[in-house]
Amino acid sequence: DQQVKQNSPSLSVQEGRISILNCDYTNSMFDYFLWYKKYPAEGPTFLISISSIKDKNEDGRFTVFLNKSAKHLSLHIVPSQPGDSAVYFCAASARGGATNKLIFGTGTLLAVQP
Amino acid sequence: KAGVTQTPRYLIKTRGQQVTLSCSPISGHRSVSWYQQTPGQGLQFLFEYFSETQRNKGNFPGRFSGRQFSNSRSEMNVSTLELGDSALYLCASSWGTLTDTQYFGPGTRLTVL
Numbered sequence: 001d002q003q004v005k006q007n008s009p010s011l012s013v014q015e016g017r018i019s020i021l022n023c024d025y026t027n028s029m030f031d032y033f034l035w036y037k038k039y040p041a042e043g044p045t046f047l048i049s050i051s052s053i054k055d056k057n058e059d060g061r062f063t064v065f066l067n068k069s070a071k072h073l074s075l076h077i078v079p080s081q082p083g084d085s086a087v088y089f090c091a092a093s094a095r096g097g098a099t100n101k102l103i104f105g106t107g108t109l110l111a112v113q114p
Numbered sequence: 115k116a117g118v119t120q121t122p123r124y125l126i127k128t129r130g131q132q133v134t135l136s137c138s139p140i141s142g143h144r145s146v147s148w149y150q151q152t153p154g155q156g157l158q159f160l161f162e163y164f165s166e167t168q169r170n171k172g173n174f175p176g177r178f179s180g181r182q183f184s185n186s187r188s189e190m191n192v193s194t195l196e197l198g199d200s201a202l203y204l205c206a207s208s209w210g211t212l213t214d215t216q217y218f219g220p221g222t223r224l225t226v227l
Contacts, residue, residue, distance in 0.1 A: 004156075036218075043118070043204050043218030044157070089157065095213065101147070101170045102206075102216065106156035 003027045004092050006105035014113050019077040021108050023090030026071065030092040034102070035064060035075045038087045047088075048075070080112045116141065118207050118219035126225045132193040135222045139186050139207030145169075146188040147216060148180060151202040160203075163188050164210050192224075200226045 005024045013019045021035075031052040036044035050057040050064045050073070057064050063076045077084055090105040119138045127133050139146050147170075148160040159172040163182035182188045186207075192199055204221045208214035 032213075034215075041220065043206075043220045046215050046217065049215070091157075100145070100208070100211075100214065100216070101159050101162065101172070102149075102157075103159065104149075104157040106154060 002106070003030075004090055004103050004105040006088075006090055006108050008108050009106070010109040010111070012111045012113060013080045015082055016079045019075075019080045019084065019110055019112065021075040021077075021088050021090075021110065023073045023075075023105055024071060025073075025092050027092070027094065027103075028071070029094040030103075032093045032095045033064070033066060033073050034091045034093075035062075036089045036091060036104075037084075038089060038107070044089055077110075080110075082112050082114050085110055085112045118205060118217055120203075120205055120219040120222050122222060123220065124223045124225075126227065127195050128227050129195055129197060131195050132191065133195060133224060135190045135192075135203055135205075135224070137188045137190070137205035137207075137219060139188070139205075140217060143207035143209055143217075144186050145208045145210035145214070145216075146182060146186065147206045147208075148188070148190050149204045149206065150174075151204060151221070152200075157204065160190070195226045197226050200224060 034049040035047040038044040066073045087107045091102040145164045147162040149157040162170040166182045180190045202221045206216035206218045208216045
């Protein structure tokens with residue numbers, strides 16, 4: 001049972017445009033959400049997170065939006081750069097349940113074309 | 115500050131063998147979590163150790179086990195290897211509170227023949 005879903009396995013975007021990566025979850029106990037970026041042959045690198053008490057968090061070119069009623073979050077990258085090409089994983093945890101266990105989606109491969 | 119290190123980086127084993135993977139967390143971090151990454155399944159949580167005690171466990175068979183030492187280094191063991199155990203095994207470390215960010219190592223690529 002996939003509790004965190006990334007329905008788009010891949011996304012291609014032109015350099016300078018906006019990249020929007022989507023993530024859906026089913027477990028209403030999740031209260032903390034994160035995005036990680038992964039290059040080949042490296043471990044995932046933390047990008048940005050958001051608590052369920054917020055609906056938006058911004059860090060430079062990266063913004064995460066959370067829609068709790070729809071159980072949906074998205075990562076916006078503006079402007080997209082070729083160096084952003086990587087696999088992006090959405091993850092969730094239920095910290096109110098006294099666990100920091102991360103449940104990951106299956107990832108979206110972002111390709112930013114120069 | 116040095117990041118999370120994992121050894122070995124690559125490993126080839128045959129069915130039925132056992133394997134031990136090692137993870138050294140970021141200095142000062144007391145929590146180590148292990149994840150398995152396979153194509154199509156994303157990253158799946160195996161277990162977490164904090165102060166030498168298993169604090170959380172995922173839905174993996176008992177063939178998968180781990181431990182943590184007093185210096186926070188952790189090892190993961192898989193016994194009686196199966197072909198389906200071929201995967202990238204990642205460990206992540208954090209300070210240990212629920213609000214900490216987890217930082218990942220580069221992983222160990224295990225191939226079971």
